[in-house]
Amino acid sequence: MEGIENIKAAREILKCSIEKSRELGVEISNRCWRLESCEQRLDFLAGALRNLACKCTLYKMSGHDVDRVIGPAASVVKIFDVICGLENSLSTDDPSDDISAYVTTLKWMEEALSLLTDNCKLVVSWLETSSFNSSVAESWYVVNVNKCLSILRELQATEEHFRAKGGPLTVALDKVEVELASLLKGIAPLSLPLPDVIQNVQAIIDRLAANHRLDRCMSIYVEVRRSNVRKAVEELDLDYLEEISFTEFDSVLSVEPHIDLWAKHLEFAVKYLLDTEHRLCIEVFRKAAFKERCMDCFAKIAVQSGIHSFIKFGNTITKGKKEAIKLLKLLEMFAALNKLRSNFNRLFSGRACGEIQTQTRDLVKRVVNGTCEIFWELSLQVELQRPTSPPVDGSVPRLVNFVTEYCNQLLEDEYWSTLVQVVEIHQGWNNENFGKELLVNEMQNIVTVIGLNLETWTKRYEDVPLSYFFLMNNHWYLFKYTRGTKLGEIMGHEWITGHEEYMEYYETHFLKESWGKLPSLLSEEGLVLFPGGRAIDRQLVKKRLKEFTESFDEIYKKQSSWELCDKGLRWRVCQNVLHVVVPSYINYLEKYMPSIEFEVASTTDQHIKYTAKTLVNMITCLFEPKVGNYGSSTKCTELSGKLNNSFVTNQLSSTPAAA
Incomplete structure (x- = not known):
């Protein structure tokens, strides 16, 4: 077949x-x-x-x-x-x-x-x-x-x-x-052909021009090269450039991945694709008589390959609503455009590329103005959050966390150097003096406003211990997460150590106003019936133990939902609570309840609800994120184990039960 x-x-x-x-x-x-x-x-x-x-x-x-x-x-x-x-x-x-x-x-x-x-x-x-x-x-x-x-x-x-x-x-x-x-x-994108191919193309163009076919020749050149470049661009999947409209997204976060792609794709298109086409145009139309027409050809190729889509996308992003995260993306966009500035000036110079020049300058202006508008309003935006309520669990407000991390990110070399350049350009446009101290002062203002917000928020707590807990928590956060950072350098050593001192001050008041009241409930006054005698008022002993237990439960239940921002701070506070509560509890049991088994709560005497070890386990599970009722959180295992090793061994080894 x-x-x-x-x-x-x-x-x-x-x-x-x-x-x-x-x-x-x-x-x-x-x-x-x-x-x-x-x-x-x-x-x-x-x-x-x-x-x-x-x-x-x-x-x-x-x-x-x-x-x-x-x-x-x-x-x-x-x-x-x-x-x-x-x-x-x-x-x-x-x-x-x-x-x-x-x-x-x-x-x-x-x-x-x-x-x-x-x-x-x-x-x-x-x-x-x-x-x-x-x-x-x-x-x-x-x-x-x-x-x-x-x-x-x-x-x-x-x-x-x-x-x-x-x-x-x-x-x-x-x-x-x-x-x-x-x-x-046959000339592939991103590569220049061999000299003999260039010579043949030039010879053809010379003959066509000599026979009054230069316009036709230019049309062929633009159509073929545009088609080749367009195919290369389409492989990048640039549909997102046309699909996004500023009316379609509420936050720049929703299009953040597209902005990252935009910067990479723009660099590829300008620095490689269009740069190669520009050099090819110059090689092919190197004769003086063709010079002006050469740029006409390149301009048409650039436009038809989609350069306007990149500019349009950038303009769309600048039209979105003002928000702090947008400032970072605008800085990235400016960095991408600035990186290609020399390429734009070289490729799109001359009358033929006038429209591209105008649109590019307009985009840069929008990015610069948008960046400065957001930056100079940051402190105001932070202040506008002051009327809001503080967290019910005394934790670090999301605003404090965000502003601290945001300022540190903004101070990174990648963003800070770009911000300095952008603000300097903007000040120059407005004939205003520029100095880096302007930016430093504004960063300090932002953090200062955060401190003022904390002072306002703490006054909204009706529970005094919670207000102290809140301030202790936030001062520790500002101390811990600005020390050794660029933000810490700007704020200064005294500012950082000041937050550490404030944390210790409010920690002392927190312990005093809450856990510090428990030891007084186990007072030994009046427990001995006769002077110099050994008879004990058992009912009074049990009554005070009951009052202690009820107060402990009340405090514990309330603070079980509170949250500390840092593992190190949780360790510290839990240790201090243990030192305030457990020794007096152990001492009371040793003196007045020696007949009761220590390790396990008595089944016959309902006045002893917790053993000392139970108290330790409960306290060491406090202040964890999403703490369950009465120390049932599964996240406290690691901290509890470490605290038990350092505290329980020392405090409980001398108890009768342990002996």
């Missing part, structure tokens, strides 16, 4: 070859007939001119007029013979086989046609204006001269026929246009 299919395929190929051979035979036959006709007329022209020369000599006519006609007339014959040969080459040769040779042949054809036209005009003019003696102006002379003039006028129209639609020269130029498109299409 395969052999039969091969035979059928071969038969089809042979049929096509035979058909093409027939068509070529007809074409050659037609050309031969035309060439034979031309040769006959040329032979007649040559013979007639020689006969005229002989007759003029015989009748002693003016030799000067005859001599100046014979030379150019003989050249006409030779030139037309050359044209016929060139026409044959142009019609049968394939430009793609050797485009350089084909263009050279085309150039020779143009020169030969021009020379033929000029010589024909010259000979016709001389024959028409030559003065002859009327006595010899016989009929043979008139007939031959008129016949020569007819042939010469017909030859004079050869160039016009060749350049007419469907004429040999027009057909050859059409072939060259097709080859130009093929060569340009």
Whole structure:
């Protein structure tokens, strides 16, 4: 079966070859007939001119007029013979086989046609204006001269026929246009072609321009290169540039990934794709006569490849609502644009790229203005949060956490250097003085406002211990998470240590106003019935133990939902609570309840609800995020274990039960 299919395929190929051979035979036959006709007329022209020369000599006519006609007339014959040969080459040769040779042949054809036209005009003019003696102006002379003039006028129209639609020269130029498109299409994006390819393209453009086809040539160049660049751009999947509208997103966070892609894709498009196209344009159209048109071509390629989509996307982001996170994204956008500034200035200079220049400058202006508007309003935005309520669990407000991390991020070299540059540009536009201290002062203002907010928020707590807990928590956070950071450097050492001191101050008051009241409930006053005696008022002992337990439960239940910002702070506070509560509890049990088992709560005496170890376990599980009821949080295991090792061993090893 395969052999039969091969035979059928071969038969089809042979049929096509035979058909093409027939068509070529007809074409050659037609050309031969035309060439034979031309040769006959040329032979007649040559013979007639020689006969005229002989007759003029015989009748002693003016030799000067005859001599100046014979030379150019003989050249006409030779030139037309050359044209016929060139026409044959142009019609049968394939430009793609050797485009350089084909263009050279085309150039020779143009020169030969021009020379033929000029010589024909010259000979016709001389024959028409030559003065002859009327006595010899016989009929043979008139007939031959008129016949020569007819042939010469017909030859004079050869160039016009060749350049007419469907004429040999027009057909050859059409072939060259097709080859130009093929060569340009073969030049891959991001790479410049070999010199011989550039030379061939230049040669084609020269020939097309010489034949008044420069506009057509430019159109072909733009269409092919635009198509190539567009395909490369489409591989990046840039649909997001057109899909996003500022009315469609509430926060820049929702389009943050697109902004990151925008910066990368813009750099790729400008620094690599368009830069290569710019260099290619300059190489191809390096002649001074093509310089202005060269930039026209590049501008069209840049526009049609989608540069306006990048600018439009950037403008859309600047129109979104003002928010702190947007400031960081605008700084990233400015950094991306500034990184490409020299590329933009080099690629899009000149009148042809005027629209791109204008739109780019407008985008930079929007980014700079938007950045400065948000930055100078940051402290105000923080202040506007002051009327809000503080966290019910005494934790660090999200605003404090956000502002601290945000300021530290803004002070990173990547953002800070860009912010300095942006503000300096903005101040220059407004003819205002600039200094880095302006930015430093504003950063300090932002943090200062946070402190004022804390003072206002703490007054809204009705529970005094919770207000102290809140301040202790936040001062520790500001101390811990600004120390050793750029924000800490700006705020200064005294500011940082001040927060540490405030934390210790409010920690002391927190313990005093809450857990510090428990030991007094286990007072030993009045427990001994008789002076110097050993009798104990058991009911009073139990009563005070009950009061202690109830107060402990009340405090514990309330503070179980409170949250400390840092593991180290939780360790510290829990240790202090343990030192305040547990030793007095152990001492009370040792003295007044020696008959009760210590490790396990008594099943017979309901006044002892907790053992000392139970208290330790409960306290060490306090202040964890999402703490469960009465120390049931699974997150406190690690801290509880560490506290037990350092506290329980020391405090409980001397108890009767342990002994």
